[in-house]
Amino acid sequence: MNAISEAKKGNAGETVRRVAREEGVAEETILAGLVSGRVVVPKNSSRAVEKPCGIGGGLRVKVNANIGTSREAVDPEAEYRKLAAAAEAGADTVMDLSTGGDLNAIRKAILARAGVPVGTVPIYQAAAAAAERRGRIVEMTAEDIFSAVEDHARDGVDFVTVHCGVISRIIETLRASPRLMGVVSRGGAFLLEWMLHHGKENPLYSGFDRLLEIALRHDLTLSLGDGLRPGCLDDATDPAQVEELVVLGELVRRCRAAGVQVMVEGPGHVPLDQVEANVRMEKALCDGAPFYVLGPLVTDIAAGWDHLACAIGGAAAAAAGADYLCYVTPSEHLSLPGEEEVRQGVVATRIAAHAADLARGNPRARARDRRMALCRRRRDWEGQVENSLDSQSARRYLKTTGEENKDYCSMCGEYCSMKILSRRIPLRDS
Amino acid sequence: MNAISEAKKGNAGETVRRVAREEGVAEETILAGLVSGRVVVPKNSSRAVEKPCGIGGGLRVKVNANIGTSREAVDPEAEYRKLAAAAEAGADTVMDLSTGGDLNAIRKAILARAGVPVGTVPIYQAAAAAAERRGRIVEMTAEDIFSAVEDHARDGVDFVTVHCGVISRIIETLRASPRLMGVVSRGGAFLLEWMLHHGKENPLYSGFDRLLEIALRHDLTLSLGDGLRPGCLDDATDPAQVEELVVLGELVRRCRAAGVQVMVEGPGHVPLDQVEANVRMEKALCDGAPFYVLGPLVTDIAAGWDHLACAIGGAAAAAAGADYLCYVTPSEHLSLPGEEEVRQGVVATRIAAHAADLARGNPRARARDRRMALCRRRRDWEGQVENSLDSQSARRYLKTTGEENKDYCSMCGEYCSMKILSRRIPLRDS
Numbered sequence: 001m002n003a004i005s006e007a008k009k010g011n012a013g014e015t016v017r018r019v020a021r022e023e024g025v026a027e028e029t030i031l032a033g034l035v036s037g038r039v040v041v042p043k044n045s046s047r048a049v050e051k052p053c054g055i056g057g058g059l060r061v062k063v064n065a066n067i068g069t070s071r072e073a074v075d076p077e078a079e080y081r082k083l084a085a086a087a088e089a090g091a092d093t094v095m096d097l098s099t100g101g102d103l104n105a106i107r108k109a110i111l112a113r114a115g116v117p118v119g120t121v122p123i124y125q126a127a128a129a130a131a132e133r134r135g136r137i138v139e140m141t142a143e144d145i146f147s148a149v150e151d152h153a154r155d156g157v158d159f160v161t162v163h164c165g166v167i168s169r170i171i172e173t174l175r176a177s178p179r180l181m182g183v184v185s186r187g188g189a190f191l192l193e194w195m196l197h198h199g200k201e202n203p204l205y206s207g208f209d210r211l212l213e214i215a216l217r218h219d220l221t222l223s224l225g226d227g228l229r230p231g232c233l234d235d236a237t238d239p240a241q242v243e244e245l246v247v248l249g250e251l252v253r254r255c256r257a258a259g260v261q262v263m264v265e266g267p268g269h270v271p272l273d274q275v276e277a278n279v280r281m282e283k284a285l286c287d288g289a290p291f292y293v294l295g296p297l298v299t300d301i302a303a304g305w306d307h308l309a310c311a312i313g314g315a316a317a318a319a320a321g322a323d324y325l326c327y328v329t330p331s332e333h334l335s336l337p338g339e340e341e342v343r344q345g346v347v348a349t350r351i352a353a354h355a356a357d358l359a360r361g362n363p364r365a366r367a368r369d370r371r372m373a374l375c376r377r378r379r380d381w382e383g384q385v386e387n388s389l390d391s392q393s394a395r396r397y398l399k400t401t402g403e404e405n406k407d408y409c410s411m412c413g414e415y416c417s418m419k420i421l422s423r424r425i426p427l428r429d430s
Numbered sequence: 431m432n433a434i435s436e437a438k439k440g441n442a443g444e445t446v447r448r449v450a451r452e453e454g455v456a457e458e459t460i461l462a463g464l465v466s467g468r469v470v471v472p473k474n475s476s477r478a479v480e481k482p483c484g485i486g487g488g489l490r491v492k493v494n495a496n497i498g499t500s501r502e503a504v505d506p507e508a509e510y511r512k513l514a515a516a517a518e519a520g521a522d523t524v525m526d527l528s529t530g531g532d533l534n535a536i537r538k539a540i541l542a543r544a545g546v547p548v549g550t551v552p553i554y555q556a557a558a559a560a561a562e563r564r565g566r567i568v569e570m571t572a573e574d575i576f577s578a579v580e581d582h583a584r585d586g587v588d589f590v591t592v593h594c595g596v597i598s599r600i601i602e603t604l605r606a607s608p609r610l611m612g613v614v615s616r617g618g619a620f621l622l623e624w625m626l627h628h629g630k631e632n633p634l635y636s637g638f639d640r641l642l643e644i645a646l647r648h649d650l651t652l653s654l655g656d657g658l659r660p661g662c663l664d665d666a667t668d669p670a671q672v673e674e675l676v677v678l679g680e681l682v683r684r685c686r687a688a689g690v691q692v693m694v695e696g697p698g699h700v701p702l703d704q705v706e707a708n709v710r711m712e713k714a715l716c717d718g719a720p721f722y723v724l725g726p727l728v729t730d731i732a733a734g735w736d737h738l739a740c741a742i743g744g745a746a747a748a749a750a751g752a753d754y755l756c757y758v759t760p761s762e763h764l765s766l767p768g769e770e771e772v773r774q775g776v777v778a779t780r781i782a783a784h785a786a787d788l789a790r791g792n793p794r795a796r797a798r799d800r801r802m803a804l805c806r807r808r809r810d811w812e813g814q815v816e817n818s819l820d821s822q823s824a825r826r827y828l829k830t831t832g833e834e835n836k837d838y839c840s841m842c843g844e845y846c847s848m849k850i851l852s853r854r855i856p857l858r859d860s
Contacts, residue, residue: 071843178858180803189847196854232803272749273789298785300799304823315742319702335829335840355728359702369730373662393734399765410765413501417619424626428608
């Protein structure tokens with residue numbers, strides 16, 4: 001049972017039916033997207049996903065929340081609470097990026113608790129295992145890496161980030177066009193360090209066929225990581241980043257030939273005037289594969305507000321065609337997020353995704369905004385709270401002029417423009 | 431002494447010199463902008479403005495914060511605290527939109543306390559006076575309106591919003607192309623109601639020469655209000671809005687002929703795919719006059735988070751050429767903001783403005799982000815806090831792994847990609 005091979009036969013299983021229903025599109029649309037590779041439905045064949053989702057062209061823009069321990073902050077229960085917070089705030093997927101504690105146990109617990117597709121970065125586990133057993137990350141073996149991928153797939157992980165595009169020839173590019181920030185992807189840095197130390201090619205590239213074989217066996221979706229994404233605005237859209245994207249395009253075609261679901265990850269730190277170019281470049285080089293962007297952050301100086309800098313970039317990217325936004329929380333660059341930061345990160349990114357859905361003409365998104373506008377016109381405060389993307393925050397700020405008179409708010413008071421002209425100039429209702 | 435006539439003579443006074451210095455551009459650039467009308471420097475000839483600013487093409491994108499009482503919330507001291515919060519957070523200008531209490535006293539107090547240019551909407555005062563003296567806003571006279579403008583100019587107000595483009599023929603447009611939300615600008619609604627009641631043209635349009643005369647006498651900058659801005663996404667870029675903009679373009683040319691500084695206000699609620707078009711339309715129809723946008727909000731359902739929806743729209747608008755962003759606070763649509771909401775609104779909008787400055791290639795903005803990137807690379811946490819646009823928030827989230835070892839943060843811990851490759855691959859410093 002593999003999503004693409006079933007789609008080729010025209011078979012919509014329960015997952016595809018559910019995704020089509022959630023999107024309000026025909027099942028055939030999802031099937032055609034799977035066949036062309038423009039849509040992925042990340043779901044491990046061995047896992048039951050309560051709320052599956054489709055990611056790609058023509059569908060609602062999706063939002064991912066990262067959770068997970070670090071070496072310095074190992075509190076699995078806290079991560080499970082963040083998982084619940086992310087789900088409650090409406091994340092479409094979560095990724096477990098744990099690097100501290102009992103990684104196998106944490107991953108299994110998250111898979112058991114999550115109702116949405118779950119992604120991981122197996123290289124973190126391979127690196128942690130090497131550091132533990134052999135004292136240094138660089139002592140990791142190719143076998144460690146593939147074993148980690150295999151373990152994750154067997155446990156039911158729905159998609160994995162694999163930094164296959166960090167290949168040897170790009171090291172020369174990094175030397176020829178030095179960066180301000182170097183390599184900021186942890187997976188990318190582990191692999192580059194390993195390649196430099198051992199003088200060998202990236203195992204995830206040289207052994208890509210093995211990856212395809214594991215993916216096919218478990219119907220694991222590959223998310224081709226951008227190990228060379230820029231870590232500051234100055235490094236955006238530089239030769240190393242673009243060269244990696246060219247490699248990822250080649251690997252997308254190999255995935256498609258093998259019948260493996262694939263998406264492509266993107267930056268990162270990108271000035272607003274380069275965001276659209278980054279999206280169009282991915283769509284062109286990777287034959288329309290779903291584009292999963294981390295941010296992008298449109299400035300480096302928004303520490304404490306990176307969820308907002310990410311919402312600006314994410315909305316622009318998704319309006320230009322990116323399909324899937326990885327959230328950033330207000331504590332990005334400064335500390336692991338807590339539950340409240342997870343909540344804020346998800347809400348901020350969902351607003352960005354929704355703004356892009358509206359820009360892309362998604363009819364359900366437009367209908368929702370229309371309902372909100374009608375509630376506003378009618379001074380229906382309860383309706384406004386209900387129709388808000390984050391009702392909790394809306395309710396917090398709502399102050400009408402008292403229970404007995406809710407016909408205007410404390411902002412404009414009786415000078416309510418909605419009331420002044422309501423009988424003078426006709427309005428429409430749809 | 432009038433800024434434009436002095437600029438035509440090539441005279442840079444203290445204000446122009448200061449603005450040029452703050453921007454890092456030549457005085458001649460500011461003078462040329464004033465002469466062409468592509469730049470305004472709002473400053474009443476009778477007022478000393480501690481921190482004047484230039485608004486327009488080639489300059490840093492500016493941010494305005496609205497404060498002021500409402501009929502239901504009259505606490506002048508609270509407004510003065512909001513003024514201080516806005517200034518501390520870095521607002522370039524403030525507008526006093528008070529509609530409740532002793533409007534003259536509040537305005538004078540704000541003018542005395544503000545170090546930045548101050549704007550007002552005199553029609554609010556004319557309406558309040560009419561309601562008080564004659565029982566109904568609609569009993570306001572043309573004389574009330576011009577007297578209010580005159581009073582504000584005499585008090586030292588630097589710029590006023592005047593809804594001159596809400597003219598009779600557009601009433602037919604509103605009937606022919608009905609809106610979902612109608613007219614959401616309070617000034618626009620007051621005037622339309624008055625025009626319909628009395629069957630007369632908008633006094634601010636028919637008496638525009640009188641407005642020009644007042645403006646010239648006090649070197650008051652006119653901000654041509656968008657009384658017909660859309661109040662929901664469905665109404666964006668509709669016939670009434672565009673028709674008003676055509677009228678504003680005509681009035682821009684009359685201002686320029688009279689030597690009066692003028693800028694143009696814009697929407698409002700606009701889907702992301704129409705933001706750039708709105709900016710280009712204003713620049714074309716209004717001969718490059720500085721564009722002052724309220725938001726734009728890119729979705730209607732972000733109640734409680736409208737500062738973020740506004741940051742998305744504001745960044746996109748300013749990257750496309752808008753010059754001046756009016757903030758929106760998290761309590762927009764729900765209640766008057768408090769001090770904390772004012773602070774958040776200013777910070778969010780400044781991040782949007784900065785993202786646009788980067789996109790527009792502003793060299794100082796790029797240098798600042800580069801400094802931040804270098805602090806990140808060096809794990810210089812104090813430097814990161816200092817270089818953050820909102821140091822207060824950055825510090826709140828910062829958790830390093832202890833005083834004794836600040837060489838990595840609690841997010842990635844020892845798996846710091848910055849450290850891993852630092853000796854392997856050369857970096858650049860500028």
